Amino acid sequence: MDKFYDVIEKMKLKDIAILTNGKVDEKYNDFEIKNLGSLENANRESIIYLSLDNAVSSALDKTAEYKEKLSHIQAGACFIRQEDIHFLPTGIIPVVVEDPKLAFIQLTKVFYQDKNVKYEGISPNAFVAEDVEFKDKSSVHIGHFAVIESGVSIGKNCYIGSGAKIKTGVQIGDNCIIKENAVISHTIMGNNVNIGEGSVIGGNGFGWHSGSFGHIWVPQLGKVILEDDVDIGINTSIDRGAIGDTIIGKGTKIDNLIQIGHNVKTGQNCIFAGMCGVAGSANIGNWVLVGAGAGISGHINIGDGVQIGARGGVIQDLKAGEKVSGYPAMPVSDFLKQAALLRRMVKKKSPK
Numbered sequence: 001m002d003k004f005y006d007v008i009e010k011m012k013l014k015d016i017a018i019l020t021n022g023k024v025d026e027k028y029n030d031f032e033i034k035n036l037g038s039l040e041n042a043n044r045e046s047i048i049y050l051s052l053d054n055a056v057s058s059a060l061d062k063t064a065e066y067k068e069k070l071s072h073i074q075a076g077a078c079f080i081r082q083e084d085i086h087f088l089p090t091g092i093i094p095v096v097v098e099d100p101k102l103a104f105i106q107l108t109k110v111f112y113q114d115k116n117v118k119y120e121g122i123s124p125n126a127f128v129a130e131d132v133e134f135k136d137k138s139s140v141h142i143g144h145f146a147v148i149e150s151g152v153s154i155g156k157n158c159y160i161g162s163g164a165k166i167k168t169g170v171q172i173g174d175n176c177i178i179k180e181n182a183v184i185s186h187t188i189m190g191n192n193v194n195i196g197e198g199s200v201i202g203g204n205g206f207g208w209h210s211g212s213f214g215h216i217w218v219p220q221l222g223k224v225i226l227e228d229d230v231d232i233g234i235n236t237s238i239d240r241g242a243i244g245d246t247i248i249g250k251g252t253k254i255d256n257l258i259q260i261g262h263n264v265k266t267g268q269n270c271i272f273a274g275m276c277g278v279a280g281s282a283n284i285g286n287w288v289l290v291g292a293g294a295g296i297s298g299h300i301n302i303g304d305g306v307q308i309g310a311r312g313g314v315i316q317d318l319k320a321g322e323k324v325s326g327y328p329a330m331p332v333s334d335f336l337k338q339a340a341l342l343r344r345m346v347k348k349k350s351p352k
Contacts, residue, residue: 005112010034013077016047016095019110020103022079023096031093033077036104036111042075047107049079049100050087079103117159117177135174143180155191167202173228186240190228196256198235201226205239205246205262205280218242220262227251233258233274242280249286261298273310285320309335 014029016022037046050070070089077093079100088094097103119141122128126142129150134140136156142148143162152166155174160166164178167185172178176189179197186202195201207218222241226248232238233256240246241263251269254260259277267286272278276290279298288302291310296302301317308314309325309332318324326335 002112004115006115007113008111011107011111013093013095016077016107020079020095020097020106022103024077024093028077028093031076036108037075039070039073042073044074044076046075047077047079047095047104048073048075049104050084051081051100052084052087119157119159123162161197170202179234186223187226188223189226190230190250192229193226194231196232196234196236199232200237201232202240203237205242207242207262207280222246222263224248227268230254236260239280255292267304291325 010032012029013024013031013033016033017024032045033047034045037043037048039048042048070087073089073092075092077095078088079095079097080088081098081100082096085094085096095103119139122140122142123144123146125144126146126148128142128148129152131150132148133153135154139156140154141159143160143164145163146160147165148160149166149168151169152172154172155176157175158172159177161178161180161182163181165183166172166178167183169186170184171188173189173191173193175192177194178184179195181198182195183200184195184202202224205220207220208215209218220240220242222243222245224238224240224246227250229251230248231253233254235256236254236258238246238248238260239262244263246260246263247265248254248260249266249268249270252266252271254272255274257275258272261278261280261282263281264278264284266284267288269286270284270288270290272290273292275292276294278284278296281299282296282302284296284302285304285306287305289307290296291308291312293311294308294314296308296314300314302314303318303320303322305321306318307323308329311327312325312329313327314324314329323332324330325332326338
């Protein structure tokens with residue numbers, strides 16, 4: 001018995017194919033899968049996946065290595081693309097899909113249900129204001145000592161963990177997960193949004209008017225908009241806008257321990273790795289990748305598809321497709337040349 005997950009006992013290949021939009025020879029429809037495996041640990045009751053995207057890169061072709069591993073594998077079935085079926089040894093049943101890894105991930109979510117995210121209704125210890133609007137109250141979980149204030153609306157199939165606080169007027173879409181001790185205010189949330197433990201969404205932006213009198217706080221009158229399919233990690237802070245709104249675009253994934261300042265706008269499908277920070281009013285395009293510990297200055301524009309290396313410091317606009325690293329951020333090729341030159345200079349001056 002697994003201590004952390006509820007694991008289903010078995011699943012027929014025909015049902016797996018339906019779930020993953022795959023195809024399997026109907027003579028194997030009733031073949032039963034009892035666990036998910038890898039190339040190294042699979043058995044006859046396992047299903048694995050083979051994606052040669054993992055085996056072939058511009059730098060190294062590991063196809064032969066994969067062939068060798070497959071020759072000894074004991075798996076019962078394998079998610080695989082049609083064009084790669086010839087790699088499978090006799091005896092492994094192919095389940096043909098467009099994206100083998102995606103299919104494997106979809107099945108993982110069905111096979112393993114996290115025991116820490118159980119939908120058990122509304123705890124009698126939770127505080128829920130009388131005027132909270134539920135799309136389907138019976139489908140919502142609200143944990144012990146959570147607080148849901150006046151004017152909140154909650155979609156169907158939502159999970160709100162113990163100790164979480166949803167402040168006045170927040171709107172939550174369908175299928176959202178808000179983990180324990182998160183605090184949400186001044187926020188409109190789309191569907192399928194996940195927010196990690198201890199994160200604060202919609203708090204005050206860092207806005208001050210300074211003069212000989214000192215520093216006077218500027219009221220933050222905007223909100224945070226989290227579009228559909230946004231994921232936010234643990235202990236992350238996203239500030240609401242000062243006048244306009246802070247907007248996190250559809251499909252964007254934000255890691256742990258990250259600060260997003262007021263009035264930041266991101267496009268769709270961006271990724272922010274742990275401990276990076278974005279200062280207020282930065283505009284970030286679609287599919288931007290920000291490495292761990294990187295910093296982006298405020299009031300600048302980052303184009304679509306930009307990649308920022310770990311601990312990079314961006315202090316000026318970047319055009320679409322640029323790849324930068326270092327501080328101040330520069331093209332990766334220049335950064336590597338600079339690092340190599342500095343290393344040679346240090347070695348040259350070192351005492352013999």
